[in-house]
Amino acid sequence: MNPTNLRNFIASRTGKQLAWILIISSGLLIAFAPLPDFSRSAPQTHFIRIEANKFAYQPAQLHVNPGDIVTIELASTDVVHGLYLDSYDLAVQSDPGQTATLTFIADKTGSFRFRCNITCGALHPFMIGKFTVGVNQWLYRGWSLAILIVFGILASTHGWRRNNTFNIISIVQK
Numbered sequence: 706m707n708p709t710n711l712r713n714f715i716a717s718r719t720g721k722q723l724a725w726i727l728i729i730s731s732g733l734l735i736a737f738a739p740l741p742d743f744s745r746s747a748p749q750t751h752f753i754r755i756e757a758n759k760f761a762y763q764p765a766q767l768h769v770n771p772g773d774i775v776t777i778e779l780a781s782t783d784v785v786h787g788l789y790l791d792s793y794d795l796a797v798q799s800d801p802g803q804t805a806t807l808t809f810i811a812d813k814t815g816s817f818r819f820r821c822n823i824t825c826g827a828l829h830p831f832m833i834g835k836f837t838v839g840v841n842q843w844l845y846r847g848w849s850l851a852i853l854i855v856f857g858i859l860a861s862t863h864g865w866r867r868n869n870t871f872n873i874i875s876i877v878q879k
């Protein structure tokens with residue numbers, strides 16, 4: 706579309722129509738545009754100490770980038786606990802007051818459960834954590850879309866006329 710056509714197209718719309726076109730196209734952009742790949746940076750080394758006691762891990766949420774080298778140091782503070790990482794099929798176990806380490810490359814992306822694999826008491830099945838590899842794209846996209854929706858609702862309830870502060874037509878025509 707050349708500049709004259711674009712100008713005619715814009716002039717033939719009302720401010721409100723333009724606002725919706727703008728909002729809908731931003732929405733599509735947020736939902737489908739590729740995000741920069743943060744994981745391309747050089748692999749990092751993580752040393753993560755996880756304390757295990759009945760019936761929780763501390764921390765219970767881990768996040769690394771794909772390709773990172775991860776060492777988990779499991780430290781049990783009460784009874785024997787284990788840590789089994791789903792999908793990676795890796796396990797480590799630590800005796801009371803002792804530590805045990807597990808080193809691996811985070812070469813599978815996604816969110817994986819880790820769980821205690823040593824029966825340690827009544828609530829043992831609930832002793833779980835989450836290991837995430839990679840950028841959680843949907844989190845960013847979800848938040849951006851939510852903000853856009855609020856913006857859209859505000860725009861439609863307050864009206865969006867040619868003389869408003871948000872005067873897209875005069876901005877474009879200048």
Ligand SMILES: [Cu+2]
Nearest residue numbers: 821823825829
């Ligand atoms: Cu356990």
